Amino acid sequence: MIGLYLHFPFCVRKCPYCDFFSIDRHTPGQIAEYVELLLRHLELAAAGHRQGPLTSIFFGGGTPSLMSPEQIDRILFAAAHRFGVSADVEISLEANPGTVTAASLVGYRAAGVNRLSVGVQSLQTENLARLGRIHTPDQAVQALRLARRAGFENIACDLMFAQPGQTVAALEQDLFRLLDEASAHLSCYGLTVEEGTLYHERQLRGDLRLPDEEVYAEQFMALHRRLTEAGFEHYEISNYARPGRQCRHNLGYWRRQPCLGIGAGAHAFEARDWGLRLAVPADLDRYRRLLHQGLDPAEVLERFDQRQAMAETLYLGLRTAEGVAEAEFAARFGIGFRDAFGPALEQSPDYLYQTQGRLQFSLAGWLLFDHLILPFL
């Protein structure tokens, strides 16, 4: 299993809560140049690479739906040519509802994209305005309908909860509308304020107040209840899917499977030894310069030793419903997780449980994940 992540760092406008690498000033010429850089990067990455075929490809950003279908087609052709792709490869594209048309969606599908991830976030006009999104609720719903008409069967939506002023009733109303639009996958993230964002400045000034932990928990639980009632699997803390529609690319990340990272700001993971995480600088000038010099722009972010690899295996695995398999862990590391993490395991007896040889967090444990995971790290 090997994934390919491609980062596209341009957006129409910067959302005030967003800390991803994204640039809101660009021209069609800059996008065209960036596509050439991605192609060059792919070529360079393939030169020293023997793994393949690709089992998942993920266009993330930023707003990759600012690329034309022809540009996506060229990148996919190059990726298939350089690495090969498995017969059932999952190819995801993140799309902002404010940037797609019937024609572009038909084009993406024809280019081979078979999973569309639509950044809906909310279907309430005031919430979208507060989040600085460029689209209206109707545009979001229309994008989902056009995607279906274009032949997408695997449609994912992002929905944000714990927004200022958001009620459970309004959140559920959004959710039911998205379910009516036949979404196959929901990513539900609670709004958080990250340093370096406009929201952070507003919070420091006292202009922004997020809902308290109780409201967060109430909304998290409401999403879980409604979505599981509707037949979705809650397969990761923030992710729900209809059976068979889990995001294969992200599952690979949580399972620490290898992933290539292409594009400024992309991360990659190599599974050899205890694991190596690489990052491509989130700096377009530097990215361009290194590629023009024929140099691989990826830098080592973290070289894992055994202890760190074991900790990350738990950190990522316990985010998922499948949890961590005791036998696989012991085979990989030569030590059982009880021996490696005995005292940490004893700190969360009410939230951790083991069934059929797998260690998992309960739903209440997921809600406290950031706190409960600390003893393992």
Ligand code: SF4
């Ligand atoms: S569209 Fe997405 S990536 Fe771009 S600024 Fe908004 S949240 Fe960030």
